[in-house]
Amino acid sequence: MISRVKAAVTGLLGGxxxxxxxxxxxxxxxxxxxxxxxxxxxxxxxxxRPPFLKLSPEEFxxxxxxxxxxxxxxxxxxxxxxxxxxxxVINAGKSQHNEDQACCQFVIADDIDEKYNNLLGDQNLNxxxxxxxxxxxxxxxYYWALFDGHAGYGCALSASRLxxxxxxxQLRDLVHILQQSTAAPLCLDPNTGTRxxxxxxxxxxxxxxxxxxxxxxxxxxxxxxPESLVIGALENAFIQMDKQIERERISHSIEGxxxxxxxVYLMGKLYVANAGDSRAIIIRQGKxxxxxxxxxxxxxxxxxxxxxxxxxxxxxxxFTCLExxxxxxxxxxxxxxxxxxxxxxxxxxxxxxxxxxxxPLIYGEGKKARVMATIGVTRGFGDHDLKVYNSDIYIxxxxxxxxxxxxxxxxxxxxxxxxxxxxxxxxxxxxxxDREVADIIHRVFAxxxxxxxxxxxxxxxxxxxxxxxxxxxxSWRLPTGxxxxxxxxxxxxxxxxxxxx
Numbered sequence: 001m002i003s004r005v006k007a008a009v010t011g012l013l014g015g016x017x018x019x020x021x022x023x024x025x026x027x028x029x030x031x032x033x034x035x036x037x038x039x040x041x042x043x044x045x046x047x048x049r050p051p052f053l054k055l056s057p058e059e060f061x062x063x064x065x066x067x068x069x070x071x072x073x074x075x076x077x078x079x080x081x082x083x084x085x086x087x088x089v090i091n092a093g094k095s096q097h098n099e100d101q102a103c104c105q106f107v108i109a110d111d112i113d114e115k116y117n118n119l120l121g122d123q124n125l126n127x128x129x130x131x132x133x134x135x136x137x138x139x140x141x142y143y144w145a146l147f148d149g150h151a152g153y154g155c156a157l158s159a160s161r162l163x164x165x166x167x168x169x170q171l172r173d174l175v176h177i178l179q180q181s182t183a184a185p186l187c188l189d190p191n192t193g194t195r196x197x198x199x200x201x202x203x204x205x206x207x208x209x210x211x212x213x214x215x216x217x218x219x220x221x222x223x224x225x226p227e228s229l230v231i232g233a234l235e236n237a238f239i240q241m242d243k244q245i246e247r248e249r250i251s252h253s254i255e256g257x258x259x260x261x262x263x264v265y266l267m268g269k270l271y272v273a274n275a276g277d278s279r280a281i282i283i284r285q286g287k288x289x290x291x292x293x294x295x296x297x298x299x300x301x302x303x304x305x306x307x308x309x310x311x312x313x314x315x316x317x318x319f320t321c322l323e324x325x326x327x328x329x330x331x332x333x334x335x336x337x338x339x340x341x342x343x344x345x346x347x348x349x350x351x352x353x354x355x356x357x358x359x360p361l362i363y364g365e366g367k368k369a370r371v372m373a374t375i376g377v378t379r380g381f382g383d384h385d386l387k388v389y390n391s392d393i394y395i396x397x398x399x400x401x402x403x404x405x406x407x408x409x410x411x412x413x414x415x416x417x418x419x420x421x422x423x424x425x426x427x428x429x430x431x432x433x434d435r436e437v438a439d440i441i442h443r444v445f446a447x448x449x450x451x452x453x454x455x456x457x458x459x460x461x462x463x464x465x466x467x468x469x470x471x472x473x474x475s476w477r478l479p480t481g482x483x484x485x486x487x488x489x490x491x492x493x494x495x496x497x498x499x500x501x
Contacts (some may be wrong), residue, residue, distance in 0.1 A: 043253060044152075044154060044253045044255060045153075045154055045157055045158070045252070045253065045254075047064075047097040047098075047153055047157075048060070048157070049063060049072065049088075049098065050086075050088075050101065050102045050103065050104075050160070052074065052079055052080060052086070052104060053072055053073075053074065053075070053086075054075055055072070059072075063090060063098070064090060064097060064098065065090075066090060066091065066092055066093040067471070069089050069090055069092065069468055069471075069476070070089070071087055071088070071089045071461055071464050071465055071468065072087065072088050072089065073085075073086065073087040073088075073457055073460065073461045074086055074457050077453040077454040077457060078453055080104045080144075081104055081105075081106055081142050081144075082142065082494055082495055082499060083453065083456055083495055084104065084144065084456055084492055084493060084494040084495065085454075085455075085456030085457035085458065085459055085460035085461070085491075085492070085493040085494075086102065086104075086457065086460050086490075086491065086492050086493075087457070087460040087461040087463065087464040087490075087491050088100060088102070088464065088488070088489060088490040088491070089464050089468050089488070089489050090488055091427070091486060091487050091488045092476055092486040093486075094486065094487070095152075095153075095488075097153050098153070098488050099148065099149030099150060099152070099153045099156060099256075099258075099488055100146065100147065100148055100149065100156065100425050100427075100488040100489075100490040101146075101147040101149065101153070101156040101157050101159070101160035101258075101490075102144075102145065102146050102147070102160065102490055102492070103143070103144070103145045103147075103160045103161070103163075103164065104143065104144050104145075104492075105142075105143040105164045106140065106141075106142055106143070107140065107141055107143060107164055107165075107167070107168050108139070108140040108168075109139045109140070109141070109167075109168045109169075109171035109172045109174075109175055139171055139172075139174070139175050139178050139179065139266065139267070140266075141167075141171070141264050141265060141266040142264070142265040142266075143164045143167070143262070143263070143264055143265075144262070144263045144423060144492050144494060145159075145160065145163060145164070145260065145261065145262040145263070146260075146261045146278055146423055146424070146425050146490050146492065147159045147160050147258045147259065147260050147261075147381075148258055148259040148260075148261075148276060148277070148278050148380075148425040148426060148427075148488070148490075149255075149256055149257070149258040150256050150257055150258065150259075150375075150377070151255060151256030151257065151383075151386070152255025152256035153255065153256075154252075154253060154254040154255030154256060155245060155254050155255060155256050155257050155258040155381055155382035155383075156258035158244075158245060158248075158252070158254050159241055159245070159258055159260060159381050162241060162244065163237065163238075163241045163260065163262065166237040166238075166240045166241050166244075167233065167234060167237040167262075167264065169237070169240070170232075170233035170234070170236050170237045170240070171230070171233050171266075173233075174229050174230070174233060177226070177229065178226055178229070178230075178266075178267065226267070227269065227407055230264075230266055230267075230269075230271055231271065231405045231407070234262070234264065234271060234273045234403065234405050235273075235402055235403060235405065238260065238273065238275060238381075238401050238402060238403050239401055239402065241381060241401070242381045242382070242401035245381050245382050245384070246384045249382070249384055249385070254382065255382075256382055256383065257380050257381055257382030257383035257386070257399075258276070258380050258381050258382060259275060259276020259277055259278050259377055259379070259380040259425070259426075260273070260274070260275045260276060260278075260380055260381060260403065261273075261274050261275075261276065261278035261279070261280060261292065261423055261425075262274075262403070263280065263421065263423060263492075263494070265410070265499065268409065268410055268411035269407055269408065269409050269410060269411070270291075270407070270408040270410050270421065271405055271406075271407055272291040272292055272405065272406045272407075272408070273403035273404070273405045274292035274293075274295070274379075274403055274404050274405075274406075275295065275379035275380050275381070275400070275401060275402065275403040275404075276294075276295055276377050276379050276380040276426075277294040277295060277296055277376075277377050277426045277429075278292075278423070278424065278425045278426055278429075279291075279292050279293070279294060279423075279424060279426070279429050280292045280421060280422065280423045280424075281421070281422050281434050281437065281438075282408060282419070282420070282421050282422075282496070283418075283419060283420050283421075283422065283437075283438045283441060284413065284415065284419045284496070285416070285419065286418075286438065286442065287438075288434040288435065288437075288438050289408075290434070291406050291408060291421070292404065292406060293404070294426070294429075295377060295378050295379040295400075295404075296369060296376065296377060296378060297362045297364070297369040297370060297371050297376065297378055298362070298365070298366070298369050299378075300378045300379075301323065301342075301362055302342045302343075302345075303342075303378075303400075304321075304342075304361060304362060304371065304378065304398050305321045305322075305323070305341055305342035305361065305362075306342035307397070307398060308321035308342075308361050308398075309321050309341070309342055311397070314393075314394075314397050314398070315358075315361065315393070316388070316391065316392070316393035317358075318358060318359060318388070318391065318393060319358050319359050319360065319361045319372060319393075320355060320356055320357075320358040320359070320360055320361065321341065321342070321361050322339050322340070322341055322356060322360070323339060323340050323341075323360060323361075323362060324337060324338065324339050324356070324360065325337075325338050325347075327360075327363075328352055328356055328357055330357065332352055333352050333353075333354065333357065334351060334352060334353075335351070335352055336349045336350065336351055336352070337349065337350065337352055339356075359372075359373065361398075367430065371395060371398055371399075372388045372393065372395055372398075373388070373389070374386065374388055374389065374395055375395060375399070377399075378398065378399055378400065379399065379400045379401065379402065379403070380399065380401065381401055383395065383396055383399055384396050410496060410499060413496075415496040415497040415498075415499075416497055417445075417450040417495065417497050418441075418442070418445050419495070419496045419497055420441065420456065420459070420493050420494055420495055420496060421492075421493075421494040421496060422437055422441070422463070422491065422492070422493055422494075423491065423492040423494070424437075424463070424489070424490065424491045424492075425487070425488065425489060425490045425491075426487065427467065427485045427487035427488050427489035427490070428463060428464070428467050428485065428489050428490075428491055430467075430485050430487060431467050431478060431482070431483075431484060431485045432463075432466070432467050437463060440459070440462055440463055440466060441459045441462075441463070441493065444458050444459045444462050445459065456493045456494070456495055457493075459493045460491045460492065460493040463491050463493070464489050464491055466478070466479075467484060467485045467489055468484055468485060468489060469483075469484025469485070470484075
C-alpha cells in the first residue's frame with residue numbers, strides 16, 4: 001500500500017493535475033467488467049459544446065486549442081432565457097477536451113409522454129430534448145446549470161442533457177399542490193403524505209391519543225411548506241440522475257464524473273442546488289450574497305470520517321479515518337501527537353498506535369486535498385467505478401450526489417438592472433474572490449448602459465478573460481503576475497430585474 005499511495009501522492013503534490021482527480025492510470029475501469037462485459041462496449045459520446053453557442057465545425061475545432069484558449073460566448077444578445085450572459089474557455093492542457101458543460105432551459109412540468117419516459121429510462125442523446133416536456137397547463141420553471149466534469153467529459157454531457165428532465169419528473173407529482181398553495185404550510189398526513197384541510201386554522205402539530213385498548217402511538221401532522229417540496233424534488237432528481245448514470249455507464253460509455261450547479265426559478269423563488277465545488281453568488285446593490293459553498297475533502301471532512309468510522313471495511317484496511325497535522329513517521333509510534341476525528345472541529349493529543357500509521361482518508365490541503373489520494377471533490381454525479389490506484393477499494397461510497405439547496409426569494413426584492421446572479425465552475429473561483437467578481441461586473445455595466453442588450457454577455461466574457469489571463473512564455477498569468485486559472489472555465493451571468501413578480 002505504501003508504494004501504491006506514494007505513487008499517487010507524488011502526482012498529487014507535483015506535476016500537472018486535474019483539479020478534481022489525481023493523474024492515476026485508468027482509475028475508472030473495474031477489472032471485473034473488463035473480464036466479463038455484460039454489454040457490448042459502446043463508443044463514447046462525441047465531444048461537443050452547449051448547443052446555444054451555435055458553433056460551426058470550424059469554430060468548435062478552434063475552441064479546443066489549449067494554446068490559444070479562445071473565449072466562447074453567445075453570438076446573439078438575448079439568446080438565453082432572461083437575457084442571461086454566458087462565456088467559457090477550455091483548460092490549458094490538463095485534459096484533451098473541455099470537460100465543462102452547460103444547459104439553459106424553460107420547462108413545464110405536467111404529464112409526461114412516452115418519449116420522455118424512454119429518455120429517463122434509456123438515453124437517446126441525439127433527441128432534441130427541448131421539445132420533450134409538454135407545453136400545457138403545468139408548473140413551469142426556468143433552469144440554468146453548469147456541470148464540471150473530471151476524468152472525461154461523458155458524465156457532464158449526460159447530466160447536461162437529462163437532469164432538467166428528472167427535475168421535471170419530480171415536480172409533476174407536485175403540480176396540483178403547488179398550483180393551489182401559498183406561503184402557508186401544508187398539513188400532510190404522516191403516513192400517506194396526502195394533503196389535509198386545516199379548517200380551524202389550528203397548528204398542524206396536533207397529537208391525537210389512540211383508544212385505550214390499542215398500543216400507544218401518536219398521530220402527528222407536520223408543517224410542510226411548498227418550498228420544502230421543491231427542495232425535495234431537486235434532491236430526488238439529483239439522486240435519480242446519478243442512478244441513471246450508474247445504470248448506463250457501460251452501455252452508453254459514460255466517462256468519469258462531474259460536479260453539478262443548478263439554478264431553478266419557480267414561483268417567485270430561485271433554488272440553487274449545488275453538488276461539488278462550483279459556486280453561485282448574487283450581486284444585489286453592489287453587495288455579494290453566497291448562494292452555495294464548495295464541497296471538498298476539507299469542507300466535508302467530518303462527514304467522510306463519520307462514514308469511515310461506521311463502515312471501516314470501506315477503508316480496505318489501508319487507510320485511517322483520523323486526521324493528523326502531517327504524515328506520521330515510524331519513529332513516532334507510541335508518542336503523542338495532535339489529531340481529530342469526526343466528532344471534533346478542534347485538535348487534541350493522542351498516543352500514536354500502529355493503525356495510525358496507515359495512510360489518511362483525507363490528505364493534502366486546499367485544492368490539493370484528496371479523498372484516498374485520488375479525488376478532490378466529494379459530491380457530484382458518476383465515479384461509480386473509481387478505485388484507489390492499484391487496489392480494489394472503491395471511492396464512490398464516500399462521494400455523495402445529494403445537493404445542498406439554498407433558496408432566494410426573488411419576489412421579495414426590488415432589483416435594478418445591475419443586480420445579477422453569477423454561476424461559475426471552480427476554474428473561475430480558484431483565482432478570484434466574490435468581491436473581485438462584483439467589481440468586474442460593475443465596471444462592465446458602467447461602460448455599457450442599461451439599454452445595451454449584450455451587457456450581461458459582456459460581463460460573463462470579461463470574467464472568463466480576466467481569470468484565464470494572458471499567455472506569457474509557457475504559462476498563463478493574471479494582470480497581477482500571479483498564475484491564472486489553468487482549468488476549464490464556464491460562467492453564467494443572470495439578470496434579476498423584472499423577474500419574480
